[in-house]
Amino acid sequence: MKNNRRKKAARVLASLFAGTLTISSSAYAVVNVQRSVIDANLGISSYKVVTDTDASDGNLYGITAKQGKFVNVDGVETDVDATTLEGLFTYEKDVAVKQAAESAVLLKNENNALPLNGETKENVTLLGSRSYAVVGEVEMWGKTMPTITGTRFGGNMGSVAPADLCESIADALKTRGFTVNQTVADAYASYLENEENQVDIEFSKTYSPNESNPTDVGLDSLKDSFGNVAIVTVGRPESESKYYVAGEEGKANPDEYEEGTDVLGLSKDELATLQYARDNFEKVIVVINAVSMDVPELDQYADAIMWVGLPGAYGFEGIAAVLDGTVSPSGALTDTYAAKASNSIAMVNQEYSFQSGNGVTIDNETYTNEFYEPEVESIYTGYKYYESRYYDSVLNARNARDMAGATDGADTWNYNNEVVWSFGYGLSYTDFEESGLTVKKDDNAQTVTAEVTVKNTGDVAGKHIVELYAQVPYTEGGLEKSAIQLIGFDKTETLQPGEEQTVTISCDYEYLASWDRELEHNGVTGAYVLDAGDYYFATGNSANDALNNILAAQGYTADSTDGYMTADGDAEKTASVNFGRVEITKSNSGEMYQNQLDNMDLALQMDEVENFSRSDWKNNWPKVYDNLVPTADMKDALENQVYTLNANGDPSTVKFGQDNGLTIADLKPEKGEKLSYDDPLLQMYVEQYDLGDAVAALINGDSYSMGATTVSGKEKAQSVIIPDDGPMGFDSYTAGKGAEMKTDSDPYNAANDPDYETYKDTPMRILPTGVNIGATWNTELNHEAGEMIANLALWNGASVIQGPGSNIHRNAYNARNHEYYSEDGMLSGIMMSAYCGGAWEYGLAATVKHFAFNDTELNRMGVNAYMSEQRARENELRAFQVGIEDGNVTGMMMGMNRAGSYFVGTNPGLMSIIRDEWAFNGIIVTDMTVGTYDNSRDSLASGVDSMLQSITADKAVAARDELLKKWDGDNQYATGTVSDAVAQDTYFLTQIQTALKHITWVTVNSNYMNGIDKTTRMERVNTWYDNAIIAAIAVSAAAMLILFGVSIAMEAKGKKEDAGEAR
DSSP, X not given: OHHHHHHHHHHHHHHHHHHHHXXXXXXXXXXXXXHHHHHHHHTXXXXXXXXXXXXXXXXXXXXXXXXXXXXXXXXOEEEEETTSHHHHHHHHHHHHHHHHHHHOEEEEEOTXXXXXXXXXXXXXXXXXXXXXXXXXXXXETTEEEEEEEESOSSOBSTTOOOTTTOOOHHHHHHHTTOOBOHHHHHHHHHHHTSGGGOSOSOOSSSBOOOOOOHHHHTGGGGGGGOOSEEEEEEEOOOBTTOBOOOSGGGBSOGGGSOTTOOTTBOOHHHHHHHHHHHHHOSEEEEEEESSOOBOTTXXXXXXXXXXXXXXXXXXXXHHHHHHTTSSOXXXXXXXXXXXXXXXXXXXXXXXXXXXXXXXXXXXXXXXXXXXXXXXXXXXXXXXXXXXXXXXXXXXXXXXXXXXXXXXXXXXXXXXHHHEEEOTTOOBOSSOEEEEEEEEEEETTTTEEEXXXXXXXXXXXXXXXXEEEEEEOOOOTTSOOOXXXXXXXXEEOOOBOTTOEEEEEEEEEGXXXXXXXXXXXXTTEEEEEEEOSEEEEEEEOSSHHHHHHHHHHHTTOXXXXXXXXXXXXXXXXXXEEEEEXXXXXXXXXXXXXXXXXXXXXXXXXXXXXXXXXXXXXXXTTSOOOOOSOOOOGGGHHHHTTOOOOOOOBSOGGGSOOSOOOOOOGGGGOOOTTOOOOTTOHHHHHHHTTSOHHHHHHHHTTOOSSOOSSOOSSSSOOSOOOOOEEEOSSSBSSOOHHHHHHHSOTTOTTOXXXXXXXXXXXXXXXXXXXXXXXXXXXXXXXXXXXXXXHHHHHHHHHOOSEEEOOBOOOOSSTTBTTGXXXXXXXXXXXXXHHHHHHHHHHHTTOEEEEEEETTOOOSTTTTTOEEEOOHHHIIIIITHHHHHHHHHTOOOEEEEOSSEXXXXXXXXXXXXXXXXXXXXXXXXXXXXXXXXXXXTOHHHHHHHTOOEEEEOTTHHHHHHHHHHHTTTOTTOSTTOOSOOOHXXXXXXXXXXXXXXXXXXXXXXXXXXXXXXXXXXTOEEEEOOOHHHHHHHHHHHHHXXXXXXXXXXHHHHHHHHHHHHHHHHO
């Protein structure tokens, strides 16, 4: 009996281990299919590069780390040596701190409040919960990560500053020699220990500032500790996938606000803290730790006001250097600071739901595209709205003074009540004089060139931004034109008192011109035009200041305009140039311009919709279009039926599977050179791909594998080029993770560095946010930041960074504005180009995101952005065009939204603009996809190169199968043949091969080629999860065999005993 029980127990255990073996084996099969996704989420690699050539070979590591000079925030020239970890991270911090310092925007400075030095640096009291950084945790991408509430260093989710590196305002001040009121700091620390008292823990559609009240903190009992200076921090958080909502609907707790105040306005407790500071301190300095806020009241409380944005992990070191006068502030606003941002013309229409469902149903789950944005405000985004209306109100023309859009129900619109600080505004501790502005036009080169001399007439050293604006002739009933537009800028070197510098700024005619959708030429319609007339060019300390200078040149003064002018201008800072009519009918690539985006313009598709025109501010004020019904012509795009696979052309002309004997090493350029896109070897190389492998690679370009780029032999679907999320730096990869993938002889294998243990896990994500970088208006410094990020990549193994962000700020309510530079396309495009150029010099490809019209995070997955082509081209698209046509951009990441009714990656006109007009040969990759509206069939057919798979891929698989007509190769890393529908579609095959060519061209010119030659190969290595599963399989198999053996032995023994008893 006992033997039977033992036999039964052994069999049960054996069965359990057999089950474990089956589960482990099945799990391993799944792991091998989803390996790249797992690696990306864990931040590890399953592959290692192996090369037989000695590292001393001069061309093996053709891209080498930077060694040179850099002037740090203290003005000291330091040595840069990124060939060591210590030198690399010193360089990283120096660049980040200097960018933060140059991003600080001084908005007010009275009562000798700033800089703080000598006795004023002693016993500085920090007031407000936002002055204190509290470490907590947040859920992000299914992982718990440390985060900070209170002071904002970066955003939540996207652009998270690493909590363990973030230096608080108090610590930064102490580093710069300040003493901070510790008694008050301890009181706030005690108050904020209670999580319910912390600010910005989470927000979505509704928001609560949850600011402390001085009474709650017990400040009255601490007055004996007060000094003469208080710094009050006010701010608002930013985050990917989050958004603010104007009005009562956006408030989590309406009792926190005075009636009529929106969530971007100051709460009652914030106002109480400001009043407390004013009542108890001789000097009050207010720090705005936000992208945008409604703060018209600040002036009455503050002696000095400084915008610091979200300056990154080490950013407050740079801000402290400005507060103590080591650095004279030289930043300028990248957005208009409105008294009430919700009154902007862009806020008239936000996001609505179509009145009928549109989508596809798969497995009883409907993927709809019901949300839409009618951006009918035409070109008038940000300052182009405020300054155009200002100009017309000064002239008392076009009903500009009408009450439409006026703040707080005023019966007239007056700029002085609407704008607190204009776009481009910023003060300094010193004074500068601009003189001798000249502007020359060159009709042959189609450029204008301006020169102006800047002199430091003050007492301290500083830098100065020369902002060049233009006013083009406007005719009522003609093309829409802003009263003023930024066409270029430059920042001086540090000028000592009395020193001067001549600045030269050039601008292409196209960036002065207006899109005319009715212009007929060369058998097509649509092109850029400069109307004949006088063009005014002006410099100024903001868009409004420059416009006042133009008004002065036109004979207007504050006294002659009923007080509508904000100040008298200076006509000496303007130049007038007469233009004849110029039609720009071809792009720089030679492609004929024509209308491409009629499918984005609701006014062309629906009779009831009208785009705003400046010709009459009252009668043309936008209507609210919140109940639209999509037309029949929108149906195919809304239901994701953009391209149908079909037999066309001669498929044999598109070659796959050729035996050309090339490896990627054969394409590697000589050190210091780049492979031409037109090099015939590039075409021969991509023709080696098997069609099934190629398709599988392109549609599975997830966060580990960018596309089909393995190193040798006939290329397979698995690729090894590593992208990492940005834009503040690298989201996942570190020097330690890079070491796991590198050869032992790699000069940038961190494991060989003596400081490996110190730096191996140090995050590489410390730059200020995009809006701060924009506020520097310093292209040289942003180029340096690109170089620095690329040097980090030499160590961490990444060849692509997903950033920077170059979308414009349509309004202040998009809570992801921190990742993007500005409300202005020119400023954004020029800054973006500088960063990408610096990165590419050291072999890092930057995929600029999110192309295009990513105006909201609300329902961002598939929201339809509608607008006129003129608005699209002259605002958002310009922010990308500048860098592409400069030749600095090597990659683009699409948004998750739609352009019109089409997914942005499938809008035929939009993709023609990128690929044909701009002649872009770099990588175009999607953001994370769900596979329905952003399906790979339509995207590849339209010119997208690689699809990032969504973390919700389990739901998307069925959708992709349905929308792709179940063509083979649509499984993760599938290989083999594809369906006849694909194999017979010559156009589609050409698109696949062109995508391979784009990816390969970028790859072979990138740092990916470091350490690669003809001996190089990829070898699979076991990760810790491989080892864990293999161990589970081995243990289960061994235990199962042992237990089955025991069971069999016991059964044999039992039979033997039974036989003995029978005898």
